[in-house]
Amino acid sequence: MKSAERFEENIVERLIIKAEAFFQAEKCDEFSADSHFHSYTQKFGLPEKRYGAFCFEKPIKTEFYIKRLFDSSKKRSRFLLKIVSMLKDWKKYTCPIEIKLNNKTIFKDFVFFENVCKGWPANYFRLPIETLKKGKNTLQISNLSKGTVKENFLIISSIEIIEKEPYKDFEIISCPEIVEKGSLFEITLSVLEKHSRIEVKCDKEIDFKGVYCVSAHDQGWHDKRPTASSVTKLENPGKYKFLFLAKEEGINKKISI
Secondary structure, eight states: OOOHHHHHHOEEEEEEEEGGGOBSOSEEEEEOOSSOSSGGGGGGOSOOOEEEEEESSSOEEEEEEESOOOBSSSEEEEEEEEEEEEESSGGGOEEEEEEEETTEEEEEEEEEOOOOTTSOOEEEEEEOTTTOOSEEEEEEEEEOOTTSTTOOOEEEEEEEEEEEEEEETTEEEEOOSOOOTTOEEEEEEEEOSOEEEEEOEEOTTEEEEEEEEEEOTTSOOOOOOOBOOSEEEEOSSEEEEEEEEEOSOOSSOOEEO
């Protein structure tokens, strides 16, 4: 079982799509902000000038291809969308956008664009596996600011389709290496199939406090009250948090689930 750190950081493949690969943009041109949002970042120099696709009235679109897609009780693909962009009037710093994948809305809300350092912040979004297709996929990004107090041009320098390590059943997603005496800590597991009986065992210096499902895979978090029992069951696929209390000091303590 690989460590949680490797799970979060390991990238299988990265596809970079530059601004010129978008269609329906109002225009494509070079742009840079005249200064930074925070004065203390001036030491990095002026924001970078980059080529970007300008989006205001019309949505901009692009296409990309997925080589492989796993969706089973043993392995589930995990993809992220990275958008590197900024606002023409960057001092407004937020803008409502909508992202559609294969004509289905996967995000519709305000996004924060912080103009610091190079001036082109990156925002990350989950790409739900239910909306992805093996082969060609169509991505559409709309600027919803027209007619609002946040009216602005969204300028996209590039997007990235990031394929990360797939979820596997009963695999550690996150786990602390060091915890303070008397503190609560959590271990997060990926669950892809039903488990009718789960037993949790700990060294005597650790108390098991409960388990709860925090989200379905690729969706938002929704914490629920933990179920406190050393023997439990996991009914649905998703991310589960196991809650523990570190009662005493010590090293190399063992937990088995």
